[in-house]
Amino acid sequence: MYHPATEEVEAYVAGSLSAADRATLESHLAGCPECTTEVEEWRALFAALAALPQIEPTPGFADRVMAQVRVIQPWHVRVAAMLRRFLPTTTKGWLLLSAILALPLVTLGGAVTWLASRPWLSLGDLWIYLGFRLEEFMAGVARQLAVLVLGNQTSISVLKGIHQTMTSIGAPGVGIAALVGAAVMTLSVWTLYQNLFRESTRGGSHATT
Amino acid sequence: MEYQKLTDQEVVARARKGAEAAYRELIGRYQRPVMSLIYRLVQDRELAEDLTQDTFVKVLNALDRYDPKQKFSSWIFRIAHNTAIDQLRKKTPDTLSLDGSPHATDADEVQSSCLTPVDTAPDPAEYTASREIGREIEAALALLRPEYRTAIILCHVEGRPYDEIAEIMELPLGTVKTFIHRARNELKKKLAHLRT
Numbered sequence: 001m002y003h004p005a006t007e008e009v010e011a012y013v014a015g016s017l018s019a020a021d022r023a024t025l026e027s028h029l030a031g032c033p034e035c036t037t038e039v040e041e042w043r044a045l046f047a048a049l050a051a052l053p054q055i056e057p058t059p060g061f062a063d064r065v066m067a068q069v070r071v072i073q074p075w076h077v078r079v080a081a082m083l084r085r086f087l088p089t090t091t092k093g094w095l096l097l098s099a100i101l102a103l104p105l106v107t108l109g110g111a112v113t114w115l116a117s118r119p120w121l122s123l124g125d126l127w128i129y130l131g132f133r134l135e136e137f138m139a140g141v142a143r144q145l146a147v148l149v150l151g152n153q154t155s156i157s158v159l160k161g162i163h164q165t166m167t168s169i170g171a172p173g174v175g176i177a178a179l180v181g182a183a184v185m186t187l188s189v190w191t192l193y194q195n196l197f198r199e200s201t202r203g204g205s206h207a208t209t
Numbered sequence: 210m211e212y213q214k215l216t217d218q219e220v221v222a223r224a225r226k227g228a229e230a231a232y233r234e235l236i237g238r239y240q241r242p243v244m245s246l247i248y249r250l251v252q253d254r255e256l257a258e259d260l261t262q263d264t265f266v267k268v269l270n271a272l273d274r275y276d277p278k279q280k281f282s283s284w285i286f287r288i289a290h291n292t293a294i295d296q297l298r299k300k301t302p303d304t305l306s307l308d309g310s311p312h313a314t315d316a317d318e319v320q321s322s323c324l325t326p327v328d329t330a331p332d333p334a335e336y337t338a339s340r341e342i343g344r345e346i347e348a349a350l351a352l353l354r355p356e357y358r359t360a361i362i363l364c365h366v367e368g369r370p371y372d373e374i375a376e377i378m379e380l381p382l383g384t385v386k387t388f389i390h391r392a393r394n395e396l397k398k399k400l401a402h403l404r405t
Contacts, residue, residue, distance in 0.1 A: 049365035054241040062236045069269040
């Protein structure tokens, strides 16, 4: 009598036989107690293997692992941590930093006040002069940047275009553009603050295993 | 954060953003499968736990180099398998015992070297019978070649498909199928006395 090979019976129990081969084998099994017994033996082995228990490490395993693991820190957390080292931690420190930062402003304010108090120079003249110099300075910086990024010829065309646009939209348009620019700037500063200076949310309620 | 609902890849992505809880979730998911595989390879509970710990430390410290296109389970099982095989090359394994190490010198040592199976049958008679069969299977497994053991455990205990086992063991698919087939046949022969 024909009997299927043991590999075929094993594959049948493992579920890896094709539908056609499975059907052939099943029709054979219906009339062969010997092969049916072999199928049962394979099934018993598969069931016993599947029932093998998983082995549990001793309590505190996760803590022991984590004690040797260095948790990855994203770049913005690392930069924030680095910057935080340079920031004062006490009120006195903050006062000192504020004073250092305020010093140029105080000096400038003092100079402006002194100049404004001179009889030969009015506050209005000074304002016009400073505005003129500031405008000249900003235009110089913009020109240098444009040349650096776009090259000489292209930057001239771009700057001309900007100048024409500003002239055509007039003062209200420039005002609106300035407001939009300020809003974008505020949003950028807020985003930087969120990413660099806000306390990281990691830690806290970790499930221990 | 509800980590249980996330896939391995998603948990790894969060770990890579610095979430310590995600690291602990990965440990929780894989500590038993990894410990079970390593234990059945080295057959020493204390050593298995040390090697399991080494495996997790290696894996978690290398998360920034993990390729998300690869299955996380394949990666961790491969490191676990290699760690255990390296150990086996260094040391002859002890005899397996569900009742503790045969080299234990006092009750505390016996207790500490006992296996801690996760599942137990509710009925005492069933539990005793399943424990007896389990003991026989564990003993038969211990006699297999380590490569056969890894393949059969990943296939039957962890339910991993052949192609993933091939990836874990870094072997051709055909070789893995042969290993599993031979391992099943050896186990069937070694456990034949249970059927008489």
